[in-house]
Amino acid sequence: MPMADHDSDPRDDETLMQAWRDGELAAFRLLYARHRLRLYRFLVHETGNNAAGDELFQEVWLSVIQQRAGYQPWARFSTWLLETAHRRLVDWHRREHRHRWNSxxxxxxxxxxxxxxxxxxxxxxxxxxxxxxxxxxxxxxxxxxxxxxxxxxxxxxxxxxxxxxxxxxxxxxxxxxxxxxxxxxxxxx
Amino acid sequence: MTEEHVLPHDEALSRQYRALAEETPSPALDAAILAAAERATAPRRASRRWWPAWRISPQWTTACATLLLGGFVYTLWPSAQPERSITADTHKPAAHEQSDATPPRIAQWQPAPLPAPTSARAQQAARHREEAQRLAKAEHQAFDAARVAAREAEELASEKVSKQLALPAPAAAAPAASVMARSSEAELSAPLADMASSPQIDERLQREIRQIRQLLAVGRNAEAEHAWRRLTAVHPRHALPEDLRARWAAPPAAAGIGASQPAAASSASSIE
The missing domain is CATH 1.10.10.10 (Winged helix-like DNA-binding domain superfamily/Winged helix DNA-binding domain)
Structure with missing residues (x-):
């Protein structure tokens, strides 16, 4: 599936996310094109294997799809996206390694x-x-x-x-x- | 000093990290995520398409409500209509009977309460029952009218007999048997003629009364009395000639004397 050109739209991420919240599918395509590579690399490197990275990558974007109605532009979209990814990573580490996630x-x-x-x-x-x-x-x-x-x-x-x-x-x-x-x-x- | 400068930094390590082979999500993964996004937006677009059609057509909603109401009324109408007519029929005769002071057995007659129809067969049965009750009521009304007509005919016959009995001397000199026979004929014919004028009189009852009178005329009193008893037993509520009723209502011993009997009764005993 061809990816949308993420530089073709002058709108910033927050504006695109609000448009996606209102039902504009093209806005989601742009957001996905802008952030897919960095998020995927982050998850693959964080988990250490591509399979787990794929799983978490899909979970994070599905979460973005499901929680779009509650999005408020109080923070950058990238921060909101990474917070979602962080929560998924913590769950994944607890599930996979029984790791105690503290400082x-x-x-x-x-x-x-x-x-x-x-x-x-x-x-x-x-x-x-x-x-x-x-x-x-x-x-x-x-x-x-x-x-x-x-x-x-x-x-x-x-x-x-x-x-x-x-x-x-x-x-x-x-x-x-x-x-x-x-x-x-x-x-x- | 900015936050980025506060963080420890290793330029060579950063360059090394950026030089890593770039992992990219598979096309299948991209397609799955974008398809999920399309599914998430599809219901909202669909709802926007059909919902305004409902919102801007109150006439359609009103038409549906009217249609449903009409169907409901039409469904209930066949069972509701006879119920109202029965009620109207039962109220009118009740007032009529009270004013005429008829026997209490007729006056107290009321239709049985109808059970609520639960199905089509029950509704049909209830309809048949209502029709039968209406016919019975009409029959009672017809016999009421016949009773009034019989009473009038009887009064007329009594007047005729009284006039004949009160004739002057030459007429009174005629044989008593012929006078009594004529009065008996008038008694026989006049009420029946008046009763026959009413089309609602039961022909069978009329015929039996005529037979009783004929038996009396030929002197077969025992058979006439037997026929009368049977007639009053079968038709206890029907209007019967008062002279016959008075004949057999009196004690048997007094019936033959005829001193205080009505004119018709005395004439009948004279025939005997």
């Missing part, structure tokens, strides 16, 4: 990482596959914070609000994620 893990991981590798070393030695493998070794909270920053280019406040964590906790998660990825990539090289 207590951050304190334990903070003691491990003490000496991040230089940027040049990482850039020269890692390949894409190695980075993907290393992402899978991260705790879900750190991986999510890292992906939200790199994939969706969200700021600290947005990530904190989206994940429901404190700003300092988010900062620690991103810092630990970066340091662990450096260590992992260096070890694989």
């Amino acid at each position: 207590d893990l951050d304190a334990a991981h903070e003691l491990v990482d003490q000496c991040p590798l230089p940027d040049a070393t990482v850039a020269n030695r890692q390949s894409g596959q190695q980075l993907r493998d290393c992402l899978r070794t991260l705790p879900p909270e750190q991986r999510e914070a890292f992906l939200l920053k790199e994939e969706h280019e969200l700021g600290l406040a947005e990530i904190a609000r989206l994940t429901g964590a404190a700003a300092e906790t988010v900062k620690s998660r991103v810092r630990y994620a970066i340091s662990k990825l450096r260590s992992c990539m260096e070890a694989l090289a």
